[in-house]
Amino acid sequence: MEETLVKEKEAETPDHIIAGGKFLSFFLGKEEYAIEILKVQEIIGLMPITPVPKMPKYIRGVLNLRGKIVPVMNLRLRFELPAVEDTDETCVIVVQEDDYLMGVLVDKVSEVADIKENQIEEVPSFGVKGNSEYLAGIGKVKESVKMIVDIHKVLFDVPEEVLETNETAA
Secondary structure (H helix, E strand, C coil), X not given: CHHHHHHHHHHHCCCCCCCCEEEEEEEECCEEEXXXXXXXXXXXXXXXXXXXXXXXXXXXXXXXXXXXXEEEEXXXXXXXXXXXXXXXXXXXXXXXXXXXXXXXXXXXXXEEEEECHHHEEXXXXXXXXXXXXXXXXXXXXCCEEEEEECHHHHHHCCXXXXXXXXXXXX
16 A cells, blocks of 8 residues: 555656756745746846737736837736836746747846755645645755746746747747
């Protein structure tokens, strides 16, 4: 019986364990998150975002970034956190995954942190499906905890029309 439980647990283990390296950390409220720095294209201050009809609530719209149309996702709403007013610190992190660009709206950018592989733990099972499905790991740096975002899942686990917006604009 115990052997079956061990095998089931092994089957649940993700194929891809996040490697250590440099991460851009940012805040949503008081919680600190991080994205692999290699996925970050640039960080821009808040600029005009044009709403697009019939998009999920977490898609804020599109912005014109030097002639390129980039969809913008409000990460707070994506993670089902309460909406807040934009501030002077609100900014857009433009991330790239494969050939796909997406702006991610965050409350404020914190720092570039070096998180070693031995400082990254698996996301604990909370017993319910929720925000943890978008996390790739938990980074422990000094006395703080940084939740490492699985940017691939955040970007591509979306309705088809969201991806089509970007492809037709390219």
